[in-house]
Amino acid sequence: MNAATPLGHRVGAIVIGASAGGVEVLSTLLPALPETIRAAVFVVLHQPPDRQSILAEIFSRKCKLPVREAEDKEPIEPGTIYFAPPNYHLLIEAGARIALSVDDLVQFSRPSIDVLFHSAADTYRERLLGILLTGWNEDGAAGLLAVHAVKGITIVQDPQSAEAPVMPQAAIRMHSPDFVLHPRAIADLLHGLEPAPATSGTSPARAAPAP
Amino acid sequence: MSQEFQIELPLLLEAIYLKYHYDFREYANASLKRRLSAALVRFGCRTLSQLQQRILHEPAIFPILLDYLTVQVTEMFRDPNYFKALREHVVPLLRTYPSLKIWVAGCSTGEEVYSLAILLREEGLLSRSLIYATDINPQALQRAEAGVFDIDRIPAFTESHRRSGGHSSLSDYYTAAFGRAVIDKSLKKHIVFSDHSLATDSVFAEVQLVSCRNVLIYFNRELQDRALGLFADALCRKGFLGLGSKESLRFTALAGAFADVSREDRIFQKKDRA
Numbered sequence: 234m235n236a237a238t239p240l241g242h243r244v245g246a247i248v249i250g251a252s253a254g255g256v257e258v259l260s261t262l263l264p265a266l267p268e269t270i271r272a273a274v275f276v277v278l279h280q281p282p283d284r285q286s287i288l289a290e291i292f293s294r295k296c297k298l299p300v301r302e303a304e305d306k307e308p309i310e311p312g313t314i315y316f317a318p319p320n321y322h323l324l325i326e327a328g329a330r331i332a333l334s335v336d337d338l339v340q341f342s343r344p345s346i347d348v349l350f351h352s353a354a355d356t357y358r359e360r361l362l363g364i365l366l367t368g369w370n371e372d373g374a375a376g377l378l379a380v381h382a383v384k385g386i387t388i389v390q391d392p393q394s395a396e397a398p399v400m401p402q403a404a405i406r407m408h409s410p411d412f413v414l415h416p417r418a419i420a421d422l423l424h425g426l427e428p429a430p431a432t433s434g435t436s437p438a439r440a441a442p443a444p
Numbered sequence: 445m446s447q448e449f450q451i452e453l454p455l456l457l458e459a460i461y462l463k464y465h466y467d468f469r470e471y472a473n474a475s476l477k478r479r480l481s482a483a484l485v486r487f488g489c490r491t492l493s494q495l496q497q498r499i500l501h502e503p504a505i506f507p508i509l510l511d512y513l514t515v516q517v518t519e520m521f522r523d524p525n526y527f528k529a530l531r532e533h534v535v536p537l538l539r540t541y542p543s544l545k546i547w548v549a550g551c552s553t554g555e556e557v558y559s560l561a562i563l564l565r566e567e568g569l570l571s572r573s574l575i576y577a578t579d580i581n582p583q584a585l586q587r588a589e590a591g592v593f594d595i596d597r598i599p600a601f602t603e604s605h606r607r608s609g610g611h612s613s614l615s616d617y618y619t620a621a622f623g624r625a626v627i628d629k630s631l632k633k634h635i636v637f638s639d640h641s642l643a644t645d646s647v648f649a650e651v652q653l654v655s656c657r658n659v660l661i662y663f664n665r666e667l668q669d670r671a672l673g674l675f676a677d678a679l680c681r682k683g684f685l686g687l688g689s690k691e692s693l694r695f696t697a698l699a700g701a702f703a704d705v706s707r708e709d710r711i712f713q714k715k716d717r718a
Contacts, residue, residue: 305661306472306668306695318690324474326664333690334475335517335658352474 240386241426244272245360246325248353250346250376252279252368254396256288258416260295262364263314265420268297271428272362274314275303275323275353277344279368282320289316305333317344324352340372350376354383361385364419368400378407388412388419452492453477459496464506466580467643468513470667476513483512507583514581515662518555519597520614521604523689526657527563528609529709534684535567538652544573545651547678549642549671550659551577554588554627559605560655561631562617566610570634576649578640589637591627593618598625642671647678654679657710658688665696672698676714685712 251259255278266274278288286302293300296314303315309329317323318333322344326332332352339345346365350373353361363380365373367390381387387410392398394415404410414422453476457469468476480492487505489495499506521527538544544564548557557577564570579585593601598614605614618625640648642659654675660668675685676698685702687710693699702712 303690304692304694305690306665308695321690322475324472324478326472326474330665330695332472332474333661334515335661335688336475336478336515337517348478351478355474355477 239427240362240422241270241428243360244362244386244426246272246353246357247274247362247364247423248350248380249274249276249364249366250350250368250373250400251277251366252342252346252370252372252397252400254367255279256291257396258366258390259292261416261420262423263292263300264295264297265424266296266298266314267424267426268312269428270298270426271311272426273309273311274298275317275325275349276314277317277323277346277349277373279342279344279346279370279372280319282343286316286319292316303331303333305331307331317349319344322348324348325356326352327356340370342370342372346373347376351379354379354385357385359384362388364388364390365401365404366390366416367395367397369397370399371403373400374403374407377404377410381408381410386411388414388422390419391415449477449492452496453480456480456492456496456499459500460506460509463500463503465644466510466513467641470643470664470670471513471662472664475662479512483509486512510581511583514552514579514584515658516552516581516584518552518658519604520555520559520593520601521608521610522556522559522657523709524604524607524609526608526686526689526709526711527559528607529706529711530560530563530686531567531609533705533711534653534686535563535569537682537684538569539567541652542572544569544653545576545649546573546653546655547576547578547649547651547675549578549640549654549656549675551579551588551637552581552584554591554637555593555601556655556657557588557635558591558617558627558631559608561634562605562610562612562614563608564634565617565631566612570631573634575635576651577635577637580639580641580643582639585637585639589632591632593625593627595620595623595625642674643667647674649678650680651678651683652680653684653686655686657686658691660691661688669697672696672701676701679714681714681716683714685714686710687712
């Protein structure tokens with residue numbers, strides 16, 4: 234990683250994978266994202282397949298950024314958090330669109346973290362930030378390695394801080410992540426992500442005027 | 445995915461189209477890449493160019509590749525609420541027709557076709573119905589036509605059937621033997637299985653309902669528009685269209701041609717032309 238470039242300037246998208254214990258950690262991470270961020274955020278959280286998806290609703294109330302459940306072929310909007318719908322894989326399609334699939338389970342999971350991470354690595358390459366959190370299976374480890382392979386940034390939750398350490402441990406076995414951090418520290422890092430300054434030199438006016 | 449893979453992918457799809465007339469050129473790339481990566485492992489090829497060479501010169505292996513390129517993940521009464529919504533919102537109108545034609549596009553191995561047939565039987569409509577079940581994969585069609593499913597899958601099917609508002613027992617519609625459940629012949633009498641491509645073929649009948657679930661997600665937007673155009677042309681006045689639970693018309697050219705019947709369950713109705 235080039236230490237001279239602030240992280241926020243190079244990050245074009247963030248992918249986050251979590252399983253058992255994930256809701257709690259996401260409740261620390263997602264609200265920390267600054268509303269000025271330009272990167273789109275994609276989240277796979279393992280859930281039972283027949284569960285009605287209420288994640289977007291829950292996190293909408295907690296986050297500064299808009300939160301949505303991903304729809305097929307939806308154009309990707311900057312500064313938006315997308316959750317994979319239950320029982321569908323979430324992929325990133327060329328032309329900055331979302332794609333869904335009902336392909337076979339990967340690592341016993343649909344949505345699978347590996348599927349999201351691979352396709353996002355393919356699209357965003359070194360501009361991708363991948364974060365793998367708590368979980369009882371090994372989904373996401375190979376995907377995070379793919380993020381690392383295209384020179385993206387990788388963050389793994391410190392297994393000691395994880396309700397379920399198997400997933401972060403599997404990732405650390407496969408490659409040496411850029412950061413291994415406690416959720417609070419990941420939240421601080423996300424909070425510090427600032428977009429690249431506008432090239433015109435004027436700082437973008439972010440504060441929305443009161444209606 | 446390497447830069448070379450990106451170059452090789454359209455070349456391979458073009459080769460498949462020219463040689464075998466299967467058109468995957470407008471499939472959504474992200475899933476296609478995943479499945480082709482798996483196919484490379486299966487065929488022991490290092491690159492898509494190597495795979496292309498084998499596919500062109502060894503026609504016998506093409507059917508194996510076709511299984512990788514087409515998706516065969518399906519179950520009976522998948523998303524029970526969809527079938528419940530059909531019963532509530534669509535069946536009452538279907539009752540008004542003296543005879544019914546229904547098109548299940550992309551039927552894969554048939555689970556969804558038989559689900560619809562059972563629903564129509566329960567609603568007293570099957571005897572006057574003809575279901576067209578189409579797919580591009582001949583092997584999947586053969587399995588669909590055989591209607592033989594692993595008995596281990598039946599408990600989940602039974603539960604989904606119950607949740608779909610089924611008012612008979614699923615066991616009325618199959619015979620269990622040797623670890624298999626064989627679908628009742630009396631259902632099959634009302635189904636025509638046929639090879640049809642949403643990418644290259646045209647409309648073949650006028651129908652009152654099109655059910656096409658989790659097929660369009662594998663298409664890019666241009667191909668989605670083509671397929672939806674076929675559905676709009678095939679549907680009778682005020683005919684119905686059912687899509688997968690996360691599929692939407694919002695990002696397509698046909699968004700204005702259909703009205704919501706049950707937004708949540710992705711059931712739409714063709715609008716009268718203005």
